[in-house]
Amino acid sequence: QKIRVPEGLKNVPTLSLLDLLIEMYNKVGPDKRWEDIREILEKEGIGRIWFNGRWILIVTDLELVKDVITRTDLYPKALLEEFFPGSLLAQYYGTNVVFSNGDDWKRHRRIANPSFRNLPIYVFVESAMKLLDVMERVDNKPIEVKSLMHGLTLDVLGKSAFGFDFNNLEEPNNVYVTTFNEVMEELGKQIYFLMSFLEYIIPRTKAIEKVEKLNNLYDRIVEKKSKSLKTGEIDKKIENNSADLLEHMIHACNDPENQTLTSEELRHNLAIFMLAGHDTTANSLTTILYLLAVHKDVQKKVRDEILHVLGDDLTPNSEQQKELKYMNMVINENLRLYPPVATLPRRFTSQEIKFRNYVIPAKTPIVLFIYGIHHSSKNWEDPEKFIPERFENEKHDHYAWLSFGGGNRLCLGINFSLIEQRIMLCAILRKYEVSLPADSIHKDKLKLAPECSGTMGPHPVPLIFKRRTE
Numbered sequence: 495q496k497i498r499v500p501e502g503l504k505n506v507p508t509l510s511l512l513d514l515l516i517e518m519y520n521k522v523g524p525d526k527r528w529e530d531i532r533e534i535l536e537k538e539g540i541g542r543i544w545f546n547g548r549w550i551l552i553v554t555d556l557e558l559v560k561d562v563i564t565r566t567d568l569y570p571k572a573l574l575e576e577f578f579p580g581s582l583l584a585q586y587y588g589t590n591v592v593f594s595n596g597d598d599w600k601r602h603r604r605i606a607n608p609s610f611r612n613l614p615i616y617v618f619v620e621s622a623m624k625l626l627d628v629m630e631r632v633d634n635k636p637i638e639v640k641s642l643m644h645g646l647t648l649d650v651l652g653k654s655a656f657g658f659d660f661n662n663l664e665e666p667n668n669v670y671v672t673t674f675n676e677v678m679e680e681l682g683k684q685i686y687f688l689m690s691f692l693e694y695i696i697p698r699t700k701a702i703e704k705v706e707k708l709n710n711l712y713d714r715i716v717e718k719k720s721k722s723l724k725t726g727e728i729d730k731k732i733e734n735n736s737a738d739l740l741e742h743m744i745h746a747c748n749d750p751e752n753q754t755l756t757s758e759e760l761r762h763n764l765a766i767f768m769l770a771g772h773d774t775t776a777n778s779l780t781t782i783l784y785l786l787a788v789h790k791d792v793q794k795k796v797r798d799e800i801l802h803v804l805g806d807d808l809t810p811n812s813e814q815q816k817e818l819k820y821m822n823m824v825i826n827e828n829l830r831l832y833p834p835v836a837t838l839p840r841r842f843t844s845q846e847i848k849f850r851n852y853v854i855p856a857k858t859p860i861v862l863f864i865y866g867i868h869h870s871s872k873n874w875e876d877p878e879k880f881i882p883e884r885f886e887n888e889k890h891d892h893y894a895w896l897s898f899g900g901g902n903r904l905c906l907g908i909n910f911s912l913i914e915q916r917i918m919l920c921a922i923l924r925k926y927e928v929s930l931p932a933d934s935i936h937k938d939k940l941k942l943a944p945e946c947s948g949t950m951g952p953h954p955v956p957l958i959f960k961r962r963t964e
């Protein structure tokens with residue numbers, strides 16, 4: 495019954511499950527996945543694969559992509575609790591602004607929105623200065639950039655999301671950093687995505703303990719900040735623009751006219767911000783530094799622009815950020831080539847949908863393969879080439895660049911991430927020249943790691959940062 499192909503999907507080309515299992519076994523990145531399914535998807539824009547007991551549609555066709563992105567009523571998100579009921583993953587993230595639908599999502603988004611309109615930029619600047627201190631100590635020797643950027647973005651998020659200093663850049667082995675990393679590792683274990691029933695047979699006692707430790711930290715912070723609302727401390731911070739995301743959310747919850755979030759829901763949102771905003775920005779900073787190290791001409795052009803726009807300033811203010819036009823093109827092109835969210839979280843059809851001569855039954859899972867959309871020669875000329883200028887006049891189809899998703903589920907942290915990236919790039923490039931060591935494993939091509947907890951990034955990337963003398 496479960497393997498039987500629904501009548502309306504019979505003509506949808508089949509994607510090989512064996513290939514997928516081999517890819518998972520070999521721990522390859524989404525580039526290899528794309529290589530295996532490219533021919534079918536460039537031709538048809540849709541394929542079906544039997545995975546985890548059901549037929550799933552993998553989509554790159556822009557017409558259907560647009561429909562999925564804009565019609566959230568027809569294609570709601572698959573919620574963790576529905577797909578992995580009772581799992582550690584579902585318990586840890588609960589319902590939050592990323593994993594919710596309809597009115598529930600509106601409630602989360604309404605509370606979260608003000609936080610992202612008032613970003614604590616000073617946190618980004620402070621962290622950029624700390625990053626330069628760390629680089630100063632390793633001048634001219636290769637630095638592993640992926641872990642450095644992960645340390646940096648964890649610090650930035652900890653401070654700007656809930657005023658907590660993980661201090662990962664200076665003290666990577668402190669208890670909160672290790673607990674956070676261990677929890678992320680546990681929740682990203684592929685085996686539980688492949689065989690979710692395992693969790694019900696063998697209880698994950700150690701993993702549960704770690705999750706509880708982290709939850710306790712979040713709970714204590716939520717409790718403390720909720721108290722400071724009563725003393726008027728949060729209002730003062732909002733007035734002088736120094737409130738963190740959680741303080742903004744607690745403030746927005748204090749609204750007798752509207753439905754608010756419980757303390758547990760606030761914690762679930764903190765947990766998802768840490769996931770959504772940490773690896774993603776760290777990976778894009780890593781891949782962009784790699785691209786700049788390999789394309790020295792582009793690196794020079796970005797640096798010249800920084801020096802021209804910033805003058806003696808070390809980091810850009812919001813006006814200067816708009817003037818960094820070439821840097822913004824490079825950032826977009828980096829996110830096209832290496833989209834940190836390579837596969838959009840799964841949707842499913844809420845009713846039967848007709849698409850071309852196919853009839854997609856209700857409750858069919860749908861996955862938009864962003865990596866494929868970004869690398870399809872149907873959408874981009876020379877898709878494998880790094881050409882920042884392609885973003886000069888934005889001639890591409892609106893739905894062919896989906897690094898931050900789209901429609902009303904567009905990434906809430908888009909400005910957060912872009913500002914963070916610009917500030918870090920300005921700080922690094924005006925002081926250092928970046929290059930790839932001669933013996934790098936990425937000499938011919940950036941080697942991508944498998945997606946982990948929904949994000950894609952490269953294998954470790956050592957780069958050399960040579961202090962500029964000019």
Ligand code: HEM
Pocket residue numbers: 591592603767770771772774775778833834835838839896897898899900902903904905906907908910911
């Ligand atoms: C390069 C960095 C980032 C990338 C590539 C990225 C990508 C995405 C994508 C593709 C989505 C859409 C998911 C979907 O439609 O299912 C999304 C949603 C979201 N992102 Fe980001 N993100 C980044 C940074 C951040 C940061 C820094 C934060 C927060 C601190 C954040 C918070 C969110 C949230 C809360 C949503 C859910 C929005 C909603 O459904 O209403 N993201 N992100």
